[in-house]
Amino acid sequence: xxxxxxxxxxxxxxxxxxxxxxxxxxxxxxxxxxxxxxxxxxxxxxxxxxxxxxxxxxxxxxxxxxxxxxxxxxxxxxxxxxxxxxxxxxxxxxxxxxxxxxxxxxxxxxxxxxxxxxxxxxxxxxxxxxxxxxxxxxxxxxxxxxxxxxxxxxxxxxxxxxxxxxxxxxxxxxxxxxxxxxxxxxxxxxxxxxxxxxxxxxxxxxxxxxxxxxxxxxxxxxxxxxxxxxxxxxxxxxxxxxxxxxxxxxxxxxxxxxxxxxxxxxxxxx
Numbered sequence: 367x368x369x370x371x372x373x374x375x376x377x378x379x380x381x382x383x384x385x386x387x388x389x390x391x392x393x394x395x396x397x398x399x400x401x402x403x404x405x406x407x408x409x410x411x412x413x414x415x416x417x418x419x420x421x422x423x424x425x426x427x428x429x430x431x432x433x434x435x436x437x438x439x440x441x442x443x444x445x446x447x448x449x450x451x452x453x454x455x456x457x458x459x460x461x462x463x464x465x466x467x468x469x470x471x472x473x474x475x476x477x478x479x480x481x482x483x484x485x486x487x488x489x490x491x492x493x494x495x496x497x498x499x500x501x502x503x504x505x506x507x508x509x510x511x512x513x514x515x516x517x518x519x520x521x522x523x524x525x526x527x528x529x530x531x532x533x534x535x536x537x538x539x540x541x542x543x544x545x546x547x548x549x550x551x552x553x554x555x556x557x558x559x560x561x562x563x564x565x566x567x568x569x570x571x572x573x574x575x576x577x578x579x580x581x582x583x584x585x586x587x588x589x590x591x592x593x594x595x596x597x598x599x600x601x602x603x604x605x606x607x608x609x610x611x612x613x614x615x616x617x618x619x620x621x622x623x624x625x626x627x628x629x630x631x632x633x634x635x636x
Contacts, residue, residue, distance in 0.1 A: 369398040372446055379432045379449070390425040393418065394442070402439040427565055434558065434571040436595055444591055451589065452535040538587045538618035539573060545622035549630065552577040561601050570598055575607075578633040583609035585629050587618055609636045 373394065377385060386394065389411075396407045408418045422439070429437040429445075437445050527534040530547075532555055534540050539555060546553045554575040561570050574585040584607055588594075592612075599610045609632055613625045 369395050372398060375446055375449070376429065384428060384432070386425070389413065389421045393422050393425055397439045397442060430565070430568055434569055436598060441593055444593055447591055448589065536587070538615045541618050541622040542574060542585065542587065542626065545626040546574070546576065548623065549626060551630065563601060564597065576629070576633070578630050581609065581633045581636060582607045583611065583629065583633045583636070586610065586612045587615050588612040589615045609633055
């Protein structure tokens with residue numbers, strides 16, 4: 367994924383009044399490209415170290431609130447990758463080939479735009495979309511590409527799994543919810559909590575907050591690229607939620623009932 371694609375995703379997640387300013391975008395781009403030193407970023411810009419550092423702090427706090435997990439210089443790629451995976455979105459890079467249509471008879475013709483990297487194809491009726499009274503064919507091709515990409519990005523928000531009037535981010539969460547339901551256990555899926563963190567007040571959203579035999583615990587679904595947030599876990603523990611268990615995503619799909627029972631046993635023994 368390119369940095370521009372990543373920024374496009376960030377724009378869809380942030381509210382209209384929370385879009386990145388020029389300095390925040392600069393920091394984001396530099397960190398995405400591997401420059402994680404504020405001093406190094408400052409040298410590449412017209413700003414001093416302290417200003418870049420302060421702007422970076424506000425940037426990561428803004429993104430942490432937007433993505434509902436701690437975002438920092440070192441994990442921004444993993445955060446966005448997890449967000450795409452949870453919403454089952456694949457970004458396709460479409461390359462548009464310029465064609466000289468001067469003098470060509472386009473009546474009844476159809477133009478095929480080829481995605482060279484992914485081998486995807488889509489068609490546009492030239493009579494209806496490409497040739498207009500005051501727009502060139504190339505203008506309409508670019509618009510068609512933009513609309514296609516915007517459709518992909520907007521689907522990020524729409525890819526939500528529903529079960530019994532509850533909302534989930536992935537199929538594994540639904541499997542665990544079904545298993546918990548079969549045990550008649552009280553649970554809260556994807557419930558946001560407001561906590562005081564080293565970076566200030568933030569929202570945190572555990573996959574499942576579960577109450578069993580007078581005890582609270584958190585059950586998290588662990589994917590290969592998931593980074594365990596030990597700082598967050600310690601914060602929950604300081605509030606009395608000391609049982610926090612990470613379960614493998616594949617096991618959640620294959621044996622959700624066993625995972626749930628193992629977790630309830632942990633709560634009983636804790």
